[in-house]
Amino acid sequence: MSLDRTLFEQYWHLACHRRELAGDGDFIKFDGVSGEIVLFNDNGEIVAFDNTCPHRGARIYTDAHGNRPATCGYHGWTYKNGTIIVPEKERFKSCDIGRARFNTFQVEWCGDFVFFAIKPRTGLYEQLGKTAEILENISFNVDRRLDLNRYEYECYWPLAVENALEPYHIAAVHMETLATLQLGDGENVFDGVNSIWYAPLGNARLGNQLARLRKLFNIDYQYEGYMSIYLFPFTMISSTYGYSYSLQNFFPAPQGASRTRFTSRLYASNTLNENAARVLDSFFESTVRMNRQVFDEDHEVCKLLPKESWSIHALRFPSDAEVKIDHFRQSCRAVGETSLTALHQIQTSIDEAASLCASGAAD
Numbered sequence: 001m002s003l004d005r006t007l008f009e010q011y012w013h014l015a016c017h018r019r020e021l022a023g024d025g026d027f028i029k030f031d032g033v034s035g036e037i038v039l040f041n042d043n044g045e046i047v048a049f050d051n052t053c054p055h056r057g058a059r060i061y062t063d064a065h066g067n068r069p070a071t072c073g074y075h076g077w078t079y080k081n082g083t084i085i086v087p088e089k090e091r092f093k094s095c096d097i098g099r100a101r102f103n104t105f106q107v108e109w110c111g112d113f114v115f116f117a118i119k120p121r122t123g124l125y126e127q128l129g130k131t132a133e134i135l136e137n138i139s140f141n142v143d144r145r146l147d148l149n150r151y152e153y154e155c156y157w158p159l160a161v162e163n164a165l166e167p168y169h170i171a172a173v174h175m176e177t178l179a180t181l182q183l184g185d186g187e188n189v190f191d192g193v194n195s196i197w198y199a200p201l202g203n204a205r206l207g208n209q210l211a212r213l214r215k216l217f218n219i220d221y222q223y224e225g226y227m228s229i230y231l232f233p234f235t236m237i238s239s240t241y242g243y244s245y246s247l248q249n250f251f252p253a254p255q256g257a258s259r260t261r262f263t264s265r266l267y268a269s270n271t272l273n274e275n276a277a278r279v280l281d282s283f284f285e286s287t288v289r290m291n292r293q294v295f296d297e298d299h300e301v302c303k304l305l306p307k308e309s310w311s312i313h314a315l316r317f318p319s320d321a322e323v324k325i326d327h328f329r330q331s332c333r334a335v336g337e338t339s340l341t342a343l344h345q346i347q348t349s350i351d352e353a354a355s356l357c358a359s360g361a362a363d
């Protein structure tokens with residue numbers, strides 16, 4: 001199996017926040033190397049499935065997100081309350097229609113963040129390690145989604161992830177946006193395959209302005225600076241002062257194409273009251289604009305990177321601002337080695353079984 005597929009199918013992926021799927025029929029759709037994944041609210045239960053109707057394979061949802069029952073537009077099969085409703089069921093006498101199932105995947109919660117996995121190699125909390133507690137705290141401080149932004153990055157996904165993992169490019173690529181924060185070197189905290197970069201703001205004037213907004217928020221978790229969390233393999237969460245959180249997924253496109261299925265969400269944190277929310281309207285609007293511009297700038301520079309510029313090996317000329325790239329590549333190498341070990345174990349047991357059969361036949 002390719003690295004892209006192994007990572008997509010054997011790891012947990014952060015899909016969205018509870019508030020994005022709050023109502024019956026709310027759904028959000030993703031697209032990755034193994035096809036589409038939809039998460040939807042089935043009468044209060046969050047269900048993940050492959051967006052494929054078990055009758056004759058039609059896609060159930062075509063929009064990126066919205067609210068609609070999980071009803072197939074072709075003949076009307078519907079997923080409801082964990083079962084399938086089949087119109088004119090009596091016509092299916094020649095088959096065991098009771099065996100028809102949607103192809104569902106595993107769903108787990110970390111605080112109010114929902115994750116999905118196809119065939120995970122570990123439990124969610126084992127994969128998240130110490131980062132789980134931080135994610136729980138963040139999720140409980142999120143109020144609502146302000147923005148959903150989705151497009152295809154014209155580059156291979158590890159290059160988009162590595163771009164998000166290093167601040168070395170900020171001065172050249174984000175001159176008018178992120179660079180205005182004048183982020184300091186800060187500190188990288190590594191936890192298994194995940195990592196967090198905590199960076200103080202060098203722009204004191206902006207720092208003071210941001211600090212003054214604190215009284216308008218009702219939050220009990222905050223890093224007073226810029227924080228960027230990397231959840232191996234495809235997800236980043238970043239925030240300035242904990243007033244909003246930007247969640248980004250960089251899913252590999254099918255067939256190892258040099259494309260990345262990029263989705264970003266911006267969440268507003270809990271505000272003190274409705275009045276404070278109104279006061280913060282323009283602040284949130286400008287945060288949405290700024291985020292979109294930063295991602296456009298990142299996308300433009302990622303387009304310069306051919307697929308061949310990525311390798312699983314350590315960088316030849318790493319700066320101290322690029323340590324997370326080598327950490328990421330190490331994690332990718334470890335995944336490849338684990339898959340090879342698993343393959344080797346399967347091969348050994350097949351060989352052993354074959355030789356047992358052969359000796360049994362000889363007896």
Ligand code: FES
Binds near residue numbers: 057072077
């Ligand atoms: S293909 Fe979906 S109901 Fe027939």
Ligand SMILES: [Fe+2]
Binds near residue numbers: 174298
């Ligand atoms: Fe960037």
